[in-house]
Amino acid sequence: MSQQSHNLWLDAWYGKRRWTFVLLPLMWLFRLIASARRFYLRRFAQHILSVPVIVVGNISVGGTGKTPLLIALVKHLQHQGFNPGVISRGYGGHADHYPLVVTSATDVKESGDEPLSIFQQTGCAVCVDADRVRGARELERLGCNILLSDDGLQHYRLGRALEIIVVDGQRGLGNGFCLPVGPLREPMSRLQSADFVVVNSAQQPLSLPVTQTYAMRIVPHAWHSLIDGQAHPVDYFSRGNKKSVNAVAGIGNPRRFYQTLAELGLQPVEHDFPDHHAYQQGDFSFAESLPVVMTAKDAVKCRDFAQPDWFYLAVGAELPDCFWHDFDVKIAGLKP
Structure with missing residues (x-):
C-alpha cells in the first residue's frame, strides 16, 4: 500500500470522512471470522509456557506508543530482579533463519527496526520470529524467567498471563468500527478483558468501555x-x-x-x-x-x-x- 493510499484510509478512520461505511458488510464478515479464529485458537491451539508472558499490544491499526511502554516494563522488571526476554514479529526484517536472537552484531535488515532498538536500549534478550510460540520457547531456553510480547495481542496461539492494551490518546479508537470500516482489529469491548488499558498522551478524556485506565506520557x-x-x-x-x-x-x-x-x-x-x-x-x-x-x-x-x-x-x-x-x-x- 502506498503512503498516499495509507493516508486515505487513516483520514477516513480517524477523521470525519464516511466513505468506508459502504464496507459495513465486509466488516461484519471480518468480525465473524476474527471471533471464530480467536475462539478456536484459545480453546484448541493455545500454548501455555512455563514462564509468564505479558502481551503489550493494541486493538487499532497504527502506532499507539507500545514500544516505549515495553522498554519501560523491561527496565522495571530488570530492576526487580527478573531476567526478561522480548518476543517480536520483526516487521521489515528478513533473516536466513528463525528464531533470530538479536545481538550487537545483528543487521537491522535481518531483525527489523523495533527489535534492534529494544535490544540496544535494554540489553535484554530479544527474539524475532513470526511464530511467537517458537520465539518464546527460544527465550525460555536462554533462561528468561518472564517474557514480553511486543504486539501480538491477536496472536492467540501464544498463551498469556497478562495483557496490556495501549490506546493512542490523541487519535483514540477512531470512528469506533472494526476493519475495514474503521481502524479496529477487534471491537472496543475487547478492552474490558485486558488487565491494563494504558492511554498514551491524551489531550482530552477519552470515552472507553472500561472503568480504569492509566495515563502514559512520552x-x-x-x-x-x-x-x-x-x-x-x-x-x-x-x-x-x-x-x-x-x-x-x-x-x-x-x-x-x-x-x-x-x-x-x-x-x-x-x-x-x-x-x-x-x-x-x-x-x-x-x-x-x-x-x-x-x-x-x-x-x-x-x-x-x-x-x-x-x-x-x-x-x-x-x-x-x-x-x-x-x-x-x-x-x-x-x-x-
Missing part, C-alpha cells in the same frame, strides 16, 4: 548523534538559530513525533515515510539543508550512511505510581 530525554552516539540536551536545537530541522518519521503515527518537536521549540519540515520503512541514502535528498532529526526506531536503519548533523530523540514512557503498584501486584501473583 517524555524526551536527550538528542543523540547517529554518528557517534554523543548525547545533547533536549533544548540543543531550540537554542539560537537552530530551530528549523528536517524531521523524518517512519512510524505508525508521525504526528506525535512532530508535535513533540514543536513542544521542544523546533520548527520541523515534515517528511513522512511508511511505518518500518527501509531507508536509503536517497530518501534524504531534501530541498532545505537543515539538521535531520528522527526517532530511535528510524535511527537504527540510518547509521550506515548518517551525516554529522543527523540526530535521534531518545524518549521514555512515564506512568503514574498507581500503575507500577498495580503491575507489581499482578506480577507477584503470577506462577513462576
Whole structure:
C-alpha cells in the first residue's frame, strides 16, 4: 500500500470522512471470522509456557506508543530482579533463519527496526520470529524467567498471563468500527478483558468501555548523534538559530513525533515515510539543508550512511505510581 493510499484510509478512520461505511458488510464478515479464529485458537491451539508472558499490544491499526511502554516494563522488571526476554514479529526484517536472537552484531535488515532498538536500549534478550510460540520457547531456553510480547495481542496461539492494551490518546479508537470500516482489529469491548488499558498522551478524556485506565506520557530525554552516539540536551536545537530541522518519521503515527518537536521549540519540515520503512541514502535528498532529526526506531536503519548533523530523540514512557503498584501486584501473583 502506498503512503498516499495509507493516508486515505487513516483520514477516513480517524477523521470525519464516511466513505468506508459502504464496507459495513465486509466488516461484519471480518468480525465473524476474527471471533471464530480467536475462539478456536484459545480453546484448541493455545500454548501455555512455563514462564509468564505479558502481551503489550493494541486493538487499532497504527502506532499507539507500545514500544516505549515495553522498554519501560523491561527496565522495571530488570530492576526487580527478573531476567526478561522480548518476543517480536520483526516487521521489515528478513533473516536466513528463525528464531533470530538479536545481538550487537545483528543487521537491522535481518531483525527489523523495533527489535534492534529494544535490544540496544535494554540489553535484554530479544527474539524475532513470526511464530511467537517458537520465539518464546527460544527465550525460555536462554533462561528468561518472564517474557514480553511486543504486539501480538491477536496472536492467540501464544498463551498469556497478562495483557496490556495501549490506546493512542490523541487519535483514540477512531470512528469506533472494526476493519475495514474503521481502524479496529477487534471491537472496543475487547478492552474490558485486558488487565491494563494504558492511554498514551491524551489531550482530552477519552470515552472507553472500561472503568480504569492509566495515563502514559512520552517524555524526551536527550538528542543523540547517529554518528557517534554523543548525547545533547533536549533544548540543543531550540537554542539560537537552530530551530528549523528536517524531521523524518517512519512510524505508525508521525504526528506525535512532530508535535513533540514543536513542544521542544523546533520548527520541523515534515517528511513522512511508511511505518518500518527501509531507508536509503536517497530518501534524504531534501530541498532545505537543515539538521535531520528522527526517532530511535528510524535511527537504527540510518547509521550506515548518517551525516554529522543527523540526530535521534531518545524518549521514555512515564506512568503514574498507581500503575507500577498495580503491575507489581499482578506480577507477584503470577506462577513462576
